[in-house]
Amino acid sequence: MPNSFSKSVNHLWRLFGRNPMAERVDMSGRHVIVTGASRNSLGYETARILASWGASVVVTSTCNVASMADSLKEDLRRMGARETQVSAHSLDLCDVDSVSAFARWYGQNHGDRLHVLINNAGIHKNILSPRKKPSPSKDGFEIHWRTNYLGGFHLTCLLLPLLKRSGLECGDARVINVSSHLHDRVKNGGLFSTADRYHSWDAYGLSKLALIHFSFEIQRRYADQYNLQSVALHPGSVDTNLTRMAVPGRRTGGVFHRIGCVLASLVLLPLEQGAQTTVMCASKHSLKGGRYYCRCGIAEPSDESRDETTSKLLWDRSDAWVKTLVKPGGNGDEQI
Numbered sequence: 001m002p003n004s005f006s007k008s009v010n011h012l013w014r015l016f017g018r019n020p021m022a023e024r025v026d027m028s029g030r031h032v033i034v035t036g037a038s039r040n041s042l043g044y045e046t047a048r049i050l051a052s053w054g055a056s057v058v059v060t061s062t063c064n065v066a067s068m069a070d071s072l073k074e075d076l077r078r079m080g081a082r083e084t085q086v087s088a089h090s091l092d093l094c095d096v097d098s099v100s101a102f103a104r105w106y107g108q109n110h111g112d113r114l115h116v117l118i119n120n121a122g123i124h125k126n127i128l129s130p131r132k133k134p135s136p137s138k139d140g141f142e143i144h145w146r147t148n149y150l151g152g153f154h155l156t157c158l159l160l161p162l163l164k165r166s167g168l169e170c171g172d173a174r175v176i177n178v179s180s181h182l183h184d185r186v187k188n189g190g191l192f193s194t195a196d197r198y199h200s201w202d203a204y205g206l207s208k209l210a211l212i213h214f215s216f217e218i219q220r221r222y223a224d225q226y227n228l229q230s231v232a233l234h235p236g237s238v239d240t241n242l243t244r245m246a247v248p249g250r251r252t253g254g255v256f257h258r259i260g261c262v263l264a265s266l267v268l269l270p271l272e273q274g275a276q277t278t279v280m281c282a283s284k285h286s287l288k289g290g291r292y293y294c295r296c297g298i299a300e301p302s303d304e305s306r307d308e309t310t311s312k313l314l315w316d317r318s319d320a321w322v323k324t325l326v327k328p329g330g331n332g333d334e335q336i
């Protein structure tokens with residue numbers, strides 16, 4: 001497989017070569033949401049850097065929100081930054097009520113400003129046993145699709161009014177979708193049909209391909225009128241909770257797992273480097289929207305992701321699904 005081989009060579013080259021770092025930008029006055037920021041994750045590191053540059057950052061996790069916030073605040077104190085820059089709230093992207101509650105909470109507690117939404121939260125299940133199909137979401141969707149794409153789509157729709165308003169007010173609002181280079185394993189057809197044989201890497205790839213279509217469609221719809229830009233990115237292969245889940249021996253614990261973690265840390269990028277492209281996309285002045293980024297620069301996504309007809313169709317289908325969630329009499333979403 002020349003594609004996988006060249007990806008591996010590229011990865012090793014990057015791991016041991018110099019990695020581009022985002023240039024520090026004064027983020028004072030910018031309001032940012034980073035989804036999925038539990039400790040040892042890319043979201044945590046992204047939030048830590050952006051808050052230390054002056055942004056007001058809201059982070060989310062499905063659990064242990066208080067300890068995540070405490071840890072981030074402690075890190076900021078140690079860096080000499082203001083800990084009040086960070087606040088945290090629970091968010092389960094697979095749970096419609098949780099997404100609505102989060103969006104309402106944000107609107108009530110952070111006024112009508114939102115400059116950067118970073119759809120970072122994500123899962124990749126059964127990395128080493130990809131033929132094993134994980135349980136679907138409570139509402140019956142394939143779990144990667146539901147978590148990585150549909151949940152983020154729903155959240156973005158609810159926050160769109162704030163993003164548009166902020167874009168009009170200050171001339172620069174952004175939606176940043178953390179995708180993956182694995183989006184290029186799959187074809188557009190898979191976005192609308194179920195495969196005969198399950199493979200978790202394909203399911204993950206489809207959710208990440210959908211996120212790129214989503215970014216490009218936001219750009220087409222809202223960039224000119226609302227100054228709302230959107231990009232997708234690949235952070236690199238990074239040593240996080242997600243990749244450590246794949247280290248053998250996790251269930252049995254003990255020495256094998258520890259050895260596995262050490263080995264993983266040798267072949268995967270450290271967190272600080274992994275967060276750089278997201279940080280750059282969230283902070284760089286005059287970022288080019290409607291693009292796919294990697295290593296702090298514009299990169300080429302797959303040809304499939306550039307198909308505008310697919311982006312539009314995917315948007316329409318996802319939007320139709322979101323509309324089914326509005327309960328009779330309204331569920332409060334419209335008030336955000």
Ligand SMILES: NC(=O)c1ccc[n+]([C@@H]2O[C@H](COP(=O)([O-])OP(=O)(O)OC[C@H]3O[C@@H](n4cnc5c(N)ncnc54)[C@H](OP(=O)(O)O)[C@@H]3O)[C@@H](O)[C@H]2O)c1
Nearest residue numbers: 036037038041042062063092093121122237238240241242
């Ligand atoms: N690490 C890599 O090599 C790599 C490569 C390419 C792309 N990415 C992408 O980068 C993003 C961050 O991943 P990571 O490596 O930092 O993984 P991670 O350490 O596992 O962090 C993922 C975050 O997503 C949150 N999350 C999971 N399920 C959720 C749900 N249902 N609702 C809301 N939040 C949920 C997790 O929260 P809880 O802890 O509360 O579950 C966690 O904070 C993901 O989108 C991933 O696909 C990672």
